[in-house]
């Protein structure tokens with residue numbers, strides 16, 4: 112087993128002619144929950160797209176589970192949930208997941224497990240288009256859990272969810288990590304940081320910090336991650352807008 116599930120070195124990505132990631136390096140420890148935190152537009156999704164091999168990169172390297180990002184062998188080992196729910200609206204929850212289970216070669220019984228894991232058992236027979244936005248997001252998460260991936264890349268999985276669901280999902284992430292899964296979870300809500308073992312704080316395509324929440328608070332002499340983030344920005348001499 113490799114120590115770091117993800118190794119990013121000197122990654123440069125241009126989007127719309129602009130260097131969105133101007134040469135970043137970071138790693139994600141195997142079996143950890145790593146939070147990728149930063150304001151809207153700072154490059155979180157772009158980095159995640161590079162990790163799952165969905166982003167054209169200009170230079171640098173991204174290795175995932177010991178292989179180059181996007182390698183065919185990683186397809187069933189990496190689960191990715193984008194911000195836009197990627198499930199078929201005209202199928203029921205169960206039908207859509209059955210379809211993905213076949214594509215991934217996951218045993219049929221796993222569909223029931225993942226539906227239960229995301230708290231949608233009651234809606235298994237409901238058409239996806241009749242679900243709320245938060246419920247649809249959870250169907251996407253259930254699809255990503257099929258095949259029991261070793262790495263889960265989750266782009267703002269709790270956005271728009273109520274506090275109870277957010278708590279339940281973080282509990283699920285914790286259970287997955289304890290079972291050996293590595294999770295890279297993005298959020299622009301700093302209070303989700305306390306749920307992560309490691310934090311990558313990002314701003315304008317660069318990392319301000321790669322540390323645990325406790326280390327961050329100590330080095331910045333602050334009481335919460337949002338204040339720590341602001342302190343780091345000030346140290347850099349930059350305003351937030």
Ligand SMILES: Nc1ncnc2c1ncn2[C@@H]1O[C@H](COP(=O)(O)OP(=O)(O)OP(=O)(O)O)[C@@H](O)[C@H]1O
Nearest residue numbers: 126127131149150151152153154155156157158299
């Ligand atoms: N398809 C695209 N073409 C050109 N530029 C893009 C494209 N998608 C994103 N960008 C730019 O890349 C930058 C980083 O975007 P990205 O989606 O990675 O940010 P983010 O941190 O994930 O934001 P959010 O939290 O709002 O999702 C932004 O400035 C954005 O305008």
